[in-house]
Amino acid sequence: MMLQGRLARSGVARSSVAGPRCRRVAVVVRASGTGSGKAGVKEALGQLRQGLAGKPTVDPAYLNGASYLKTIGFTNQAEVARVLDIAMNPDSLFLSYGDGRRTKNASARKLDVDTDMRPVIDFLIEKGVGVGDVVKIVSGHPPVLSYSVPDRLAPFWDYMASIGVADVGAAVVARPSLLGLDVDANLRKIVEYLQYTETPPETIVQYICKSI
Numbered sequence: 271m272m273l274q275g276r277l278a279r280s281g282v283a284r285s286s287v288a289g290p291r292c293r294r295v296a297v298v299v300r301a302s303g304t305g306s307g308k309a310g311v312k313e314a315l316g317q318l319r320q321g322l323a324g325k326p327t328v329d330p331a332y333l334n335g336a337s338y339l340k341t342i343g344f345t346n347q348a349e350v351a352r353v354l355d356i357a358m359n360p361d362s363l364f365l366s367y368g369d370g371r372r373t374k375n376a377s378a379r380k381l382d383v384d385t386d387m388r389p390v391i392d393f394l395i396e397k398g399v400g401v402g403d404v405v406k407i408v409s410g411h412p413p414v415l416s417y418s419v420p421d422r423l424a425p426f427w428d429y430m431a432s433i434g435v436a437d438v439g440a441a442v443v444a445r446p447s448l449l450g451l452d453v454d455a456n457l458r459k460i461v462e463y464l465q466y467t468e469t470p471p472e473t474i475v476q477y478i479c480k481s482i
Contacts (some may be wrong), residue, residue, distance in 0.1 A: 331358060331380040335415075338383045342391055343405040356412035357381060365412075377416035386416065393419045394439075397427060403443045410446030422452065429453045433461055434475045441479045451482065 335354045336347075344350050355362045360378040381387055394404050408414060417423050426449065430438045442448050451457040460482070464474045 329380065331382070334383050335381060335387060338387055339408075342408075343401055344409075349409060353408060353412040353415070357415040375413040375416065377413055379416060381416060389419050390415055390417060390423065393423055397439050399439045399443065403439075407442055407446045407449070411449045414446070414449050417449070423449070425453045426451065426457070429457060430478075433478070434471050435479065445479065448479065448482075451478075 332354050335358070336350050339350050339353065344353070352364045356365050356375055356378070358378055358380055360374055360376075362375065362378065365373055365375055391404055391408075394407060395401065399407065414423075427438050430441065430448075435441055451460075457478075461474060461478070464477065469477075
C-alpha cells in the first residue's frame with residue numbers, strides 16, 4: 271500500500287526577494303531542465319546566504335527565521351537556507367519526491383518566529399524531544415515549521431499514542447517524514463483500513479512508523 275502525493279506540474283517556479291531599496295524583484299527559475307534546475311537552486315542559495323550575511327536582499331521573514339534556527343542548533347547556512355525555503359516558499363525547488371519529481375508544501379507561507387516557528391519547537395521539546403533531535407526533525411521535515419500546533423501537531427501526537435505508539439517522539443526522530451501524515455486527511459483512514467482487515471495492532475504500529 272503506497273501513499274502518493276499530488277505532483278507539482280508547473281514548469282516555472284517563482285520566488286521573491288527584496289532589493290536594496292526594498293522593491294520586490296521576481297526570481298524566475300525554469301524547472302523543466304536538469305541544468306536550469308541546478309542553476310536555480312544555486313542562485314536561491316546565493317541569495318539566501320547574502321541575506322544571512324546581513325545584506326538586505328532577502329525578505330525579513332527569512333532573515334528572522336535564519337537567526338532563530340541558529341539559536342536552536344543549526345550551524346550550516348546552506349541547510350538553514352534549504353529548510354526556510356521549503357517551509358516558506360510554495361514553489362521551492364528543494365522539495366521533491368524520492369524519484370526527483372517535484373512536490374509542494376501546501377502549508378508554505380511567510381512564517382513569523384514568535385507566531386509560527388517557536389510554538390512548533392516548544393511543542394516538540396515539551397513532548398520530550400531533545401534539542402539536538404529537534405534539529406534533526408526540522409532538517410528531515412522542514413514543512414513542520416509551517417504546521418499549526420493545535421490543528422496539526424497535537425492531534426497527530428495524540429492519535430499516534432492512541433494506536434499504540436509507545437514513544438511518538440522517538441518515532442518522529444527516527445522518521446521525521448511521519449509528520450507529513452495528517453490525522454484527518456490520511457492517517458486515520460490508513461489505520462482504519464488496516465483495522466478493518468484485522469491487521470494486529472502491533473503490525474499497524476510497525477507499518478505506520480517504518481513503512482509509509
